[in-house]
Amino acid sequence: MTIQEYNFKGKRALIRVDFNVPIDKATKNVSDDTRIRLAIPTIKKVLADGGSVVLMSHMGRPKNCPEEKFSLKQIISSVNNCLGTQIKFVDDCISSESFELSSNLKSGEVLLLENLRFYPGEKKGDNQFAEKLSKHGDVFINDAFGTAHRAHASTTIIANFFPKYKMFGFLIENEIKSVDKLLKSELKPLTAIVGGAKVSSKITIISKLINKVDHLIIGGGMAYTFVKALGGNVGNSLIEDDHMVDALEIIDLAKSKGVKIHLPTDTIIADKFSNAANVKVSDITNIPDGWMGLDISENSIKTFENVIHSSKLILWNGPMGVFEMDAFQKGTSSIAIAVAEATKNGAFSLIGGGDSVAAINKYNLSDQVSHVSTGGGAMLEFLEGKVLPGIDAILN
Ligand code: AMP
Numbered sequence: 001m002t003i004q005e006y007n008f009k010g011k012r013a014l015i016r017v018d019f020n021v022p023i024d025k026a027t028k029n030v031s032d033d034t035r036i037r038l039a040i041p042t043i044k045k046v047l048a049d050g051g052s053v054v055l056m057s058h059m060g061r062p063k064n065c066p067e068e069k070f071s072l073k074q075i076i077s078s079v080n081n082c083l084g085t086q087i088k089f090v091d092d093c094i095s096s097e098s099f100e101l102s103s104n105l106k107s108g109e110v111l112l113l114e115n116l117r118f119y120p121g122e123k124k125g126d127n128q129f130a131e132k133l134s135k136h137g138d139v140f141i142n143d144a145f146g147t148a149h150r151a152h153a154s155t156t157i158i159a160n161f162f163p164k165y166k167m168f169g170f171l172i173e174n175e176i177k178s179v180d181k182l183l184k185s186e187l188k189p190l191t192a193i194v195g196g197a198k199v200s201s202k203i204t205i206i207s208k209l210i211n212k213v214d215h216l217i218i219g220g221g222m223a224y225t226f227v228k229a230l231g232g233n234v235g236n237s238l239i240e241d242d243h244m245v246d247a248l249e250i251i252d253l254a255k256s257k258g259v260k261i262h263l264p265t266d267t268i269i270a271d272k273f274s275n276a277a278n279v280k281v282s283d284i285t286n287i288p289d290g291w292m293g294l295d296i297s298e299n300s301i302k303t304f305e306n307v308i309h310s311s312k313l314i315l316w317n318g319p320m321g322v323f324e325m326d327a328f329q330k331g332t333s334s335i336a337i338a339v340a341e342a343t344k345n346g347a348f349s350l351i352g353g354g355d356s357v358a359a360i361n362k363y364n365l366s367d368q369v370s371h372v373s374t375g376g377g378a379m380l381e382f383l384e385g386k387v388l389p390g391i392d393a394i395l396n
Pocket residue numbers: 195196197198201219220221222238293294295317318319320321322323324354355356
């Protein structure tokens with residue numbers, strides 16, 4: 001059953017949202033309300049049908065008991081603003097007061113429950129805790145993609161108590177559609193751009209993608225392990241010696257599958273890991289000792305841009321350099337712009353997982369690509385082809 005098909009008139013929808021938003025330490029306000037805004041279409045659909053809504057979420061990593069700094073109380077005004085209506089709040093997600101409030105909700109009303117992780121049963125996936133939570137709704141909607149890879153009480157176990165009336169919200173539906181589009185489309189060429197710090201954290205996804213992609217662009221810190229494995233001198237760049245074998249295996253696999261791997265050829269090197277470091281351009285295979293590669297340089301940027309511009313499907317995960325520092329952000333911003341340009345020319349682009357999402361936001365390009373995923377780890381596991389428990393619980 002899809003959310004679009006269902007009529008919520010007179011029904012209470014219990015929605016698992018991902019309101020794990022950052023709070024500004026000084027002002028105690030929500031500093032980035034993206035996750036709240038993205039949940040609004042699902043909430044509005046229920047309300048527009050004449051239903052009521054109970055929202056549940058986690059925030060941060062409390063130590064299984066209430067902690068003021070992780071209270072969802074802090075986000076009430078932000079939810080009110082995004083939704084354009086005043087919500088109710090209860091400071092314990094399974095207290096008798098909470099059940100009284102949720103069972104008396106009128107059509108058009110919204111109740112937010114306090115942080116689910118104030119109870120240890122949430123992360124443990126406790127059946128009794130999930131059963132209690134389930135009493136808050138007639139229908140269960142999962143719209144929290146960021147936690148869909150966790151078999152927690154509110155993301156997965158709870159679905160057992162809604163054998164008939166369980167569905168995805170619009171946000172998760174979009175995430176699923178985007179990955180399907182990327183992995184099932186016959187359009188070519190498909191280019192994966194993988195960057196970020198380490199080979200070790202991306203090895204699984206790369207070895208899965210290699211079966212599917214036409215081009216694999218490798219940038220960021222992980223590129224230096226590939227270059228060293230191929231015999232280059234990478235000076236003091238970030239290296240994972242243990243993973244040089246993996247790098248060579250990927251190169252061999254790519255050859256056997258006809259996948260073109262694009263490694264950087266030139267790099268911006270620095271004499272220390274600092275924005276204030278001395279910098280120069282170097283051939284990536286010949287970095288002097290005492291210097292480290294912290295960004296890709298002009299020739300590599302040009303090559304990567306050309307590949308991106310000729311692609312019909314693009315997946316991007318991980319920055320090309322230490323983009324948090326101005327001195328080493330050009331590679332990442334150039335790639336972000338190239339992905340936006342390719343999208344404008346008709347390519348489908350998915351920005352998934354990790355810091356590439358932060359990068360695309362930093363350059364204000366998130367509305368110029370096809371899809372920006374809300375789930376870091378969840379998106380990576382999904383792309384790897386793993387069954388996410390939160391998704392499986394709705395489908396089966
Ligand atoms: P990830 O979370 O694996 O996508 O890694 C993102 C991090 O990788 C960012 O914080 C970048 O600063 C870092 N990074 C990218 N390129 C390099 C590099 N050449 N050397 C060290 N760190 C890098």
